[in-house]
Every structure is written in C-alpha cells, then in structure tokens.
Amino acid sequence: MTPPENTPAPAQLPDKWEPAEVEDALYQRWVDAGYFTADATSDKPPFSIVLPPPNVTGSLHMGHAMEHAVMDALTRRKRMQGYEVLWLPGMDHAGIATQTVVEKQLTAQGTSRHELGREAFLEKVWEWKHTSGGSIGAQMRRLGDGVDWSRERFTMDEGLSRAVQTIFKRLFDDGLIYRAERLVNWSPKLQSAISDIEVSYSDVEGELVSLRYGSLRDDEPHVVVATTRVETMLGDTAVAVHPDDERYAALIGTTLEHPFTGRRIPVIADSYVDPEFGTGAVKITPAHDPNDFEMGKRHDLPMPSIMDESGRITGTGTQFDGMDRFEARVAVREALAEQGRVVAEKRPYVHSVGHSERTGEPIEPRLSLQWFVAVDKLAKSAGDAVRDGRTTIHPESLEPRWFAWVDHMHDWCISRQLWWGHRIPIFYGPNGEVVCVGPDEDAPTGEGWTQDPDVLDTWFSSGLWPFSTMGWPEQTDELAKFYPTSVLVTGYDILFFWVARMMMFGLYAAEGDGRAAADSVPFHDVFLHGLLRDAEGKKMSKSRGNGIDPLDWVDRYGADALRFTLTRGANPGADLSVGDEHAEASRRFATKLFNATKLALMNQATVGALPAREALTDPDRWILDRLDAVVTEVDGYFDRFEFGRACETLFHFAWDEVCDWYLELAKAQLADEATAAGTRAVLGHVLDVLLRLLHPVMPFVTETLWTVLTGGESLVVAAWPTATGVVPDDAAAQRVADAQKLITEVRRFRADQGVAPSRRVAARISGLDTADLTGLSGQVTSLARLTEPEADFAATASIEVRLHAATVVVELDTSGTVDVAAERRRLEKDLAVNEKELAGTTAKLANESFTSKAPPQVVEKIKARQATAQAEVERINARLSALAAQ
Structure with a gap:
C-alpha cells in the first residue's frame, strides 16, 4: 500500500517540532492509504480488538484516552509484526443517557415524549443521533486511533439489533429469561429500573429515628427499632429478632399492631439479625429493602409496595398517600412523635446511600415486575473459562475478584421502562398468551395482542459486542478470521459488569453455534488498567472538577505527548496519577527525539547495512548491544501488557543513552574520517530501530522523523524490530x-x-x-x-x-575560572528553591490525611523529592562554606 500522491511524505524536517502542524494531515494520510482497514481474507495471522463502545451522548475523557492509547499501541505493534489487524470501533446507544438528553430538549420546546407518542419520540432520538451524537469519532482521530472506520458499528444498528433479538430468543426458549416480581434499583425521576453499574454509593448524613412497636407502657410487650427511612415503616410486615436473643424470646410468634394501618404484624426470628447492633430488633419492609426482601421470602411475608413509579406514597390507606417519599419521611416521623412512639430524639447518622448516576437522586429499592436472566449456568461458564486458561486476566491478582463476582452472581434484571433501546420481543395475547418473537419470525397480530413496552438494559446489547459487531448470528468472514478477539482492554472498575456479561453471552452463543471450547471465549486476554487520578492522587471525576480534557492536552502538547504520558503509566491493574507537568515532560521528550534525529541528518546519518563489528568503535558496539537488549526488553513488556515499563525503558534508552551519551561520544567519531562512515551507519540504524519501537505509543513524531530518515513509506506498515542475537561486547561496554x-x-x-x-x-x-x-x-x-x-x-x-x-x-x-560573588548568588538562589521544596514535602508527609488516602506510589514520589531536596540543601551549604573560606 502506498500513500496517496497528493499527500507525499515530507522530504525534510521542519525547523522545529510543532505537532499541530502535522497531526491532522498525517492521520488522514494513514486513513486514505487504507492502513487501518482489515482484510478478512488475508492469510496473515489475525489480531483483533473491539473498542469498548463509548456512549453516543458522551465525549472522550482521560480514562478513554488511556484505553485508546493502549489499544492503538497494541494494534500498531501487531500490524508491524505482520498480523492482519482489526481494531473495530463503534458506539453504544446509551439508553438512559440518550433518552434524557432528548427529553430535556423536548421540555425546552414545551412538549414531552408522552405528548409525542412512542414512534414520534424515537424519530426525534434518531434525528438527534444523526445530527448531534457521535462527536467521539472526531476526537478519536485527534488521538491518532488506528481503527477500521469502514467497520464502525452502533448498538442500535440493524445488524446488532438482529443479534440482540436472536440471543434473547435463544435464552427465552432455553428457560434462561423469565419475568418475575423482584426488588430492583428504581429511579423515580426516570421511572425505570436501573442497573447496578448506574448506581454510585456515597456517605450522606441522614437521621436515625428509633420508633416503638407495641405498647407505649414499658411493662407491656413492645419492641424498639431504628431506621433512617422512617417512611418505609408504612410497608412493614414484620419485626425480626435473633432466635437466640433472650430479650425477645417471649415476643417471637406474637403480633404487634401497626401504628397507622391497624395491621397486625408478627415478630419473627431470623439468624440474619445482629443482636449486638442497636436494640437487636429490626423492622422488615420486604418491598423496599434488599435484605428485608430475602427475609420476606424466607418467612413468606406479605410484600406490599407503598410507592408508585414516581416515588410517591400510595395504597397505604393512610393520610400519607400522595406524599413524595421525602415529604412523607418528615410527616411520618412527626405523626409517630405525636403518638409517643419516637423513643429518642432524631440524631445525625452517616450512612451509605445509592444514587442514580444519571439523575443524582437516591435510588429506591422497589418491588417491580421485570424481566431477568437466570445467570447460574452462564456465570459458572464464565468462571470456568478463566480457571481453565481459555481467557487470562492481567493482572493475575484480579482473578480472585472475578471469581468472587461470577461465583456469587444474582439474576440480572434486563428490562428498562424506557422507549429508547432494543424493545423486548415479547408479545402478550388476549387470553394470557406470551410469545417470544425471533428475528425471522412474524409478530402475532390481531385484536388484543400487544408488545411488551419495556426495552432491554444497555448492557444486554453491549454484552454481545465482540461478536455482534462482526455480523453474528450470520457466520461471516470477519467472525471466521477475527473471532474470538485477541485482547479486551478496559478498566478494572467494570470487570464485573461489562466483562462478565460479554463472557457469559460469548460462551453461550458459541455453545449454540457449536464452536470448539478453545474458540468459545469472546477474548483470549483481558488487560485491566487502573483508574486515572490527578497529581494529588485523587480519582478524576466531573463531581470533583479535577478532570482533564484529553483534547486540551492534544492542543497544548500534541497527541504524542498525551499518549506517551498515559501509556507510560499503564501497567496492569495500577492506578495512574497525571498532571500538566507529566504532559510537558512528554512533549519535551518528543522534541528531544526530533532534535536528535535532525542532528543525525545534519551529520549525514544513513540507514542501511552496518559495517563489520570489528570495524566499529567501542561506543558504536556498545550502543548496538544496548539497542539489542532494549528490543528484547520492550518485546517482553508488550507481550505481558506492561506498557508502562516498555515506555520507561524506551524513554531512558532514548534520552539517557542515545541522546545524552551516544550522540555526544559520536561527535568525535564523526569528525574523524577513519570512523565517520561507520558511526553514521550506526547512528542511522539506532534511530531507525528506536523510532520503530516508539511508533506504537508516539505515532506522529516517529512517522515524521522516520520517513525522512529512511525514505520509507510509513512506519504504520514498517517491520517491527527483532533482536539480532549477536553476542554483546562486554569489554567495549x-x-x-x-x-x-x-x-x-x-x-x-x-x-x-x-x-x-x-x-x-x-x-x-x-x-x-x-x-x-x-x-x-x-x-x-x-x-x-x-x-x-x-x-x-x-x-x-x-x-x-x-x-x-x-x-x-x-x-x-581552576585558577581564575570562578566568579566567587556570582557563584555565591547562584548557590543562594538554588538553596532557597531547595529549602522551599524540602519544607513543602516535609509538611505534606506530616499530613496524615494525605499519607493515609494518597496511593502508595504518590507518597513514595513525595518521599523521593524530600530526600533529593535534603541532599541538595546539604551540598549547597557545604559549597557556600567552602566559598567563604576563599
């Protein structure tokens, strides 16, 4: 493949490295040349990655940028190694997020989805998707992502929708999808169930109310229970105590009158109750608490739901019906107090509360009729695939967390009370019929037939992503060539949600397709990167306001600097702290490479056959041997997904050994006619190999330099270096x-x-x-x-x-070489800087709040800075004392 004639490789280097002047045109040249387009009919060995699909409503954040940098590094290296590479891009329809965006627009226009109706509303969503969604594609181009744009997919496109309907039908027919009334995470604002991953937990200061069931006289039967959600007592159907708690032995089996409804509720015994906590008695509201729900099932308790879809009290027959849940919380407490049932003043109580990530409201555990996937068999298969080595998790230390999740997984609620998404293919008949319709089947029609109004959880369709994007259930050339995929790159924080679902669905689909066990997993390796943190070690997030826009760094420092900064910290499972100073350092590194290559070109460095080793100087043999060792090291690190170590090795070799030492040692050799030719060849060879090694993580600057240095077509399709195997010259070294x-x-x-x-x-x-x-x-x-x-x-x-x-x-x-007064001023200035650094680092390390919360690597970095500053203060003071004696 050759680049288009209208965008030739530059014939010479510019005066200085300005990323913004070359990146866009260079990326378009790669795309136009077809370098990133995979050939499913190729006889090359395959290597494939599917992009974790970002939400169509979103934009790339720094975590995305790290993932993309790592995936691009993997695919670029494999392409250079001679693999047929597919990096498949796409986006998720993001059911809740997208519907919320469009609904806000409708509200601003004075209407709503209910006024429009379902079909008209969905037309509005598709219209928004085509005109406003998908800005992520442009951002990916800015990063230099070498994805196959010809295969870009969307979870709601026709092919993927067919895959969703197919897998749903299979699961339903196999009895693995069922409908039941269960407790779910409920969002009153969305009026929908939401998934576990869309719930974030945070400590909030609530109030703990102790209320009294039974007699108001201390010498008559009564029980005191405490709650932070006093309004839920309207749905209490029991009070529970531990069976061995002697304080309540006489009450077990008796009933107590509910203060507002007049119902008689039993006192039950259950070993779940902790007799040491509080009063040792707890109220049981099965329809509004997960633990109470399980206890309710064990004891066959009634499960009345006391809230409607919007979070308002309903169906209790009390004066609280119609109140918002938070309004009712106050009213119920006050009414209990009037009865004399609040036995202690309300007191602040800090507890963990789940909030909807989309709306910010506290979620409501709510008993609701929903569709579920029975996961026992599927989850066991997902665990077995890792246990028997078909899929390897990197780092291995996270495997126990994988097993802890898949071995104890609860059935998965897959229905959402939304309109945007894959509608559940279930039809209900006038006589109670329930029919699941597959993609090639006609839906039942006629009077009384209706389709289930709910849509599927977004994670249902994204769980099919590795194979639905390649045309499944059709047996396509892409599936034959590129599936199972080679590597999945994602954050360890969604190991249990997305990764587990892909593994379950991939194994289930492969079983139905008759695939061999070795080819049944959706990916052979799972690389789990850590979280992005700021320079102080705090997790980056919108709520903290400490996030960094990756495109801001691209604008200021260049895409290579962004990519190298993030990849340099991307080791399996390790969190990464970054700040502007890291990006600036990476920008300086790119400039260093540029200047070194320009210097080599000015000295007529050549790329070609190397002279015989015996004709080379010690520095020439030393740098060639070091280059050989670096090739081997970097290969090993890439193969083990230790990207950070690979980058560190390349950085120090390039800066410390090539630029700071070899280039300087070579100057004398370049000036000597006897050694100049050999040194030019060695210098050209070293830079050629170094730029190839760096290309996966710094594609723009390396491409610019390499094409001028070698006259080659493109590093994208150049060969990956291999070690020569020459025995190193230890004496020269x-x-x-x-x-x-x-x-x-x-x-x-x-x-x-x-x-x-x-x-x-x-x-x-x-x-x-x-x-x-x-x-x-x-x-x-x-x-x-x-x-x-x-x-x-x-x-x-x-x-x-x-x-x-x-x-x-x-x-x-040294006589006459030192200006004592000027030297003293310089030293005093340096002393002040180091004393300030010493004081700052010492204060930070003395702050227990910082040292207890910051990641260990951040604390160690501060300690290293402190030690350096201490040593410098001592050195400078000694030098000042010596000057005073002159």
Missing part, C-alpha cells in the same frame, strides 16, 4: 561505562568548584592507558570540557576516579 563514570565525576567536581559548564579547563589526566581508555581519551577530554595543559601548567585541584581496572587521576587548573 565496560570501557564505555568507565568513560561515562570518569566524565560524570569530572563534571560533578567542576560544578562543585563553581566552574561554568561551558568553560574549558586545563587538565592533566594520568592512568588512561592502565584503565584501557586510551581509545576514548578524545571523548573524555571533549565531554568533560578539558584542554591539554601548557608547559607552565600548575594544578590547583585534583580528583581521583576509581574505574573498573585502575584509578585515573585528573589534575585541573
């Missing part, structure tokens, strides 16, 4: 290490003496021949900024450096 140590120690000594880094100092070096460094003497004197001594040389200072084979003595004449 030792000599280079000794030269580095000698240069570093001389530089440090000069700095301590206050000699300006740019100033050359006369010096006499003894012992280079004994240390086996005569071949590197030119590099030592050049990089340490030393000059040959004159005849009248008189040393004013000296330093001894112990190397591998011998001690080298460097005598220097």
Whole structure:
C-alpha cells in the first residue's frame, strides 16, 4: 500500500517540532492509504480488538484516552509484526443517557415524549443521533486511533439489533429469561429500573429515628427499632429478632399492631439479625429493602409496595398517600412523635446511600415486575473459562475478584421502562398468551395482542459486542478470521459488569453455534488498567472538577505527548496519577527525539547495512548491544501488557543513552574520517530501530522523523524490530561505562568548584592507558570540557576516579575560572528553591490525611523529592562554606 500522491511524505524536517502542524494531515494520510482497514481474507495471522463502545451522548475523557492509547499501541505493534489487524470501533446507544438528553430538549420546546407518542419520540432520538451524537469519532482521530472506520458499528444498528433479538430468543426458549416480581434499583425521576453499574454509593448524613412497636407502657410487650427511612415503616410486615436473643424470646410468634394501618404484624426470628447492633430488633419492609426482601421470602411475608413509579406514597390507606417519599419521611416521623412512639430524639447518622448516576437522586429499592436472566449456568461458564486458561486476566491478582463476582452472581434484571433501546420481543395475547418473537419470525397480530413496552438494559446489547459487531448470528468472514478477539482492554472498575456479561453471552452463543471450547471465549486476554487520578492522587471525576480534557492536552502538547504520558503509566491493574507537568515532560521528550534525529541528518546519518563489528568503535558496539537488549526488553513488556515499563525503558534508552551519551561520544567519531562512515551507519540504524519501537505509543513524531530518515513509506506498515542475537561486547561496554563514570565525576567536581559548564579547563589526566581508555581519551577530554595543559601548567585541584581496572587521576587548573560573588548568588538562589521544596514535602508527609488516602506510589514520589531536596540543601551549604573560606 502506498500513500496517496497528493499527500507525499515530507522530504525534510521542519525547523522545529510543532505537532499541530502535522497531526491532522498525517492521520488522514494513514486513513486514505487504507492502513487501518482489515482484510478478512488475508492469510496473515489475525489480531483483533473491539473498542469498548463509548456512549453516543458522551465525549472522550482521560480514562478513554488511556484505553485508546493502549489499544492503538497494541494494534500498531501487531500490524508491524505482520498480523492482519482489526481494531473495530463503534458506539453504544446509551439508553438512559440518550433518552434524557432528548427529553430535556423536548421540555425546552414545551412538549414531552408522552405528548409525542412512542414512534414520534424515537424519530426525534434518531434525528438527534444523526445530527448531534457521535462527536467521539472526531476526537478519536485527534488521538491518532488506528481503527477500521469502514467497520464502525452502533448498538442500535440493524445488524446488532438482529443479534440482540436472536440471543434473547435463544435464552427465552432455553428457560434462561423469565419475568418475575423482584426488588430492583428504581429511579423515580426516570421511572425505570436501573442497573447496578448506574448506581454510585456515597456517605450522606441522614437521621436515625428509633420508633416503638407495641405498647407505649414499658411493662407491656413492645419492641424498639431504628431506621433512617422512617417512611418505609408504612410497608412493614414484620419485626425480626435473633432466635437466640433472650430479650425477645417471649415476643417471637406474637403480633404487634401497626401504628397507622391497624395491621397486625408478627415478630419473627431470623439468624440474619445482629443482636449486638442497636436494640437487636429490626423492622422488615420486604418491598423496599434488599435484605428485608430475602427475609420476606424466607418467612413468606406479605410484600406490599407503598410507592408508585414516581416515588410517591400510595395504597397505604393512610393520610400519607400522595406524599413524595421525602415529604412523607418528615410527616411520618412527626405523626409517630405525636403518638409517643419516637423513643429518642432524631440524631445525625452517616450512612451509605445509592444514587442514580444519571439523575443524582437516591435510588429506591422497589418491588417491580421485570424481566431477568437466570445467570447460574452462564456465570459458572464464565468462571470456568478463566480457571481453565481459555481467557487470562492481567493482572493475575484480579482473578480472585472475578471469581468472587461470577461465583456469587444474582439474576440480572434486563428490562428498562424506557422507549429508547432494543424493545423486548415479547408479545402478550388476549387470553394470557406470551410469545417470544425471533428475528425471522412474524409478530402475532390481531385484536388484543400487544408488545411488551419495556426495552432491554444497555448492557444486554453491549454484552454481545465482540461478536455482534462482526455480523453474528450470520457466520461471516470477519467472525471466521477475527473471532474470538485477541485482547479486551478496559478498566478494572467494570470487570464485573461489562466483562462478565460479554463472557457469559460469548460462551453461550458459541455453545449454540457449536464452536470448539478453545474458540468459545469472546477474548483470549483481558488487560485491566487502573483508574486515572490527578497529581494529588485523587480519582478524576466531573463531581470533583479535577478532570482533564484529553483534547486540551492534544492542543497544548500534541497527541504524542498525551499518549506517551498515559501509556507510560499503564501497567496492569495500577492506578495512574497525571498532571500538566507529566504532559510537558512528554512533549519535551518528543522534541528531544526530533532534535536528535535532525542532528543525525545534519551529520549525514544513513540507514542501511552496518559495517563489520570489528570495524566499529567501542561506543558504536556498545550502543548496538544496548539497542539489542532494549528490543528484547520492550518485546517482553508488550507481550505481558506492561506498557508502562516498555515506555520507561524506551524513554531512558532514548534520552539517557542515545541522546545524552551516544550522540555526544559520536561527535568525535564523526569528525574523524577513519570512523565517520561507520558511526553514521550506526547512528542511522539506532534511530531507525528506536523510532520503530516508539511508533506504537508516539505515532506522529516517529512517522515524521522516520520517513525522512529512511525514505520509507510509513512506519504504520514498517517491520517491527527483532533482536539480532549477536553476542554483546562486554569489554567495549565496560570501557564505555568507565568513560561515562570518569566524565560524570569530572563534571560533578567542576560544578562543585563553581566552574561554568561551558568553560574549558586545563587538565592533566594520568592512568588512561592502565584503565584501557586510551581509545576514548578524545571523548573524555571533549565531554568533560578539558584542554591539554601548557608547559607552565600548575594544578590547583585534583580528583581521583576509581574505574573498573585502575584509578585515573585528573589534575585541573581552576585558577581564575570562578566568579566567587556570582557563584555565591547562584548557590543562594538554588538553596532557597531547595529549602522551599524540602519544607513543602516535609509538611505534606506530616499530613496524615494525605499519607493515609494518597496511593502508595504518590507518597513514595513525595518521599523521593524530600530526600533529593535534603541532599541538595546539604551540598549547597557545604559549597557556600567552602566559598567563604576563599
């Protein structure tokens, strides 16, 4: 494949690296060239990833950006390794979120979905989706996502809808989908059941009310119970105590009169009750509390629902009917107090309350007639697939959490009282008939036939995503080539919701299709990344206001800087703290690569066959051996999904070894006709391989540099480097290490003496021949900024450096090289900076609130900064004391 003629690769590098000037055009060039379009008929080995579908209503946040950077790194590397790669994009219809958006628009227009009717409302939703939804695609292009846009899918498109209806029909016919009255998470604002993942729990300060059942006389039978939701006592059908609690033994089996309804409610014994908590007695409201519901089933208690869909009290026959649940909470408490049944003053009580993530309101546990998936068999299969190794979870440490979830999963409520979504394909007849209609079956018609009004939970359709997006239930070329998918990349926080559902549905569908066990899982590897946190270690969220718009970083620092920052911290299961300083550091790294390559081109670096190793210098052999080791290390890290370690290895090799050392050591060799050609070839080769290794995480800058350096078509389709297997030259590496140590120690000594880094100092070096460094003497004197001594040389200072084979003595004449007053001012300024850093880090580490809540890696980072500042304060004070003596 070749790029279009109207967008040729640049013939030369610009003056400086400006990401905004190249990224958009470069990405479009890749897309137009068809690099990201997968060929299902290819004979190359397959590698496939499906994009976790973002909500059509949303935009990419920093967590998305990290996922996308990791997935793009995986797919770009595999493409370079010769795989036929499919990275399949798409979006989720986001039932609740999308319906809420459109309903708000209708409210602003003075109408509602109920006034429009179902069909007209759905037309409005589709209209919104086509005109306003899907801005995420443009954002993905800005990030450089190498997805196959020709296969973009949507959970409500025709093919995926067919898959949803097919799997529903299979499950229903197999008795795994049923309808029952059960307790669900209920949103009064949405007037719908919502899923567990759409409920977030937070501590709130409520009030604990202790109320008295039975006689108001202390010497007559009575029980005191406490509750934070006193309005639910209108639906109480029992009071429960522990069977071994002697305080209530005489009451077990008796009944007490309800204060408002006049019903007689029994006192029951159940071992669930904790006799040590509170009074040891609890009120039981089966229709409005999950634990009470289970107890109600055990004791066959009545389960009256006392609230309607909007959260208003109903059906109690009391004065509270018609009140909002929160209004009733106050009214019931006051009425109980008037009866003398509030036995203690209300008191603040902090407790965890579930809130709807979409509306922000407290959810209401509510008994409701809903559709469920029976999950026992499906969940066991999902657990077995990990146990027997068909799917591997990375990191392995999260496997116990997987098993804890799938081994104890409750039946899944899949119906939602919404209009936007996949409508449940169940039809009810006039004589009580219930018919499930498959995709190729005609729905029953005639008088009295109606379709179930509910739609399916969004997680139902997204649970089919890995295979429905490839054309299932049809047996397509894509399924044959790319399914099961290779890797799933997602956050560990939705391991139990989305991942478990995909695993259950994937295994169930494969069983129905007759797939072999090895090909039954929807993905072979699951890479679980951690959460994004800010620089202080706090989880990024809209409510905290500490989120970062990834496109803001793209605008300010470039897409490569964003991607490298996020990928550098993406190790399995580990949370990542990021701030602007991290993105700025990554931007500097991109600039460093740009400048290094530009310097190499200015010195006529070439890419081609390397000279024989015996013709190369020690630095040339050393850097080639280090490059070989880095290729092996990076391959291992990528294969183990340790992206952060791969990036760290590449960063330090590129910056510390290639730029800071090899390029400097090479300058003397480039100036020598005997070594110049070999060094140009080595330098070109090293940069060629380095840019290939970095391309998956920094595609734009590497593509720009590599195409100019090599004249190649594109890194997207270039070959991934492999280690040469050449036995490393340990002797050359030792000599280079000794030269580095000698240069570093001389530089440090000069700095301590206050000699300006740019100033050359006369010096006499003894012992280079004994240390086996005569071949590197030119590099030592050049990089340490030393000059040959004159005849009248008189040393004013000296330093001894112990190397591998011998001690080298460097005598220097530093007379007249130090401006004492200027040096003192410089040191005092540096001292103030380090004292401030020391004070700040010490105060932060002394703050127990910070150290107890911040992630361990953040605390360790602060400790390291403190230690560095302490060492600098001591060094600078010692130097100031020495200056005072001059």
